[in-house]
Amino acid sequence: MKKVIITDNLNEEVVELFKTNSIEVDYKPGISAEELKKIIHNYNALIVRSQTKVTEEIITNGNNLEIIGRAGTGVDNIDLPVATRKGVVVMNTPGGNTISAAEHTIAMLLSLCRSIPQANVTMREGKWDRKNFYGVELFGKTAGVVGLGKIGREVAKRLKAFDMKIIGFDPVLSENTAE
DSSP: OOEEEEOSOOOHHHHHHHHHTTOEEEEOTTOOHHHHHHHGGGOSEEEEOSSSOBOHHHHHHOTTOOEEEESSSOOTTBOHHHHHHTTOEEEEOTTTTHHHHHHHHHHHHHHHHTTHHHHHHHHHTTOOOGGGGOOOOOTTOEEEEEOOSHHHHHHHHHHHTTTOEEEEEOTTSOHHHHO
């Protein structure tokens, strides 16, 4: 049976997915680098986010390590040359948080436009100064989206739902693609 260790916080559904596919999982978010170095030889796969730094020593100690999975976009916390030299596959999930990031962007924009943080503070103080918290509507406004990758495009799509004019910029994309 294959064994996986998960060293950063992940949704419990991920752990269950492995288990339902007959893969033994040890869920150890926050494990120290020293402890991971000692036990990594017991595992075929290591799943991380950005907190765990997968160093040369960790990879070298992982005699049975076949794959390192990064739940997220970047792999800058993984020593790629060492993994390559040892024949360990490194993969990531670049689209995994696209919708969450776009929705979070819209939530922050709405919060700023409606002065929600400031209104929250005054409400907790037992005051309500309504005239200071009218805010502004998004409807009919113009928004600039810098970077039209997966997240930027999802943000633009959601801004259009507010009938906003969208101006996008991405130095890599042609004007036609950006349209």
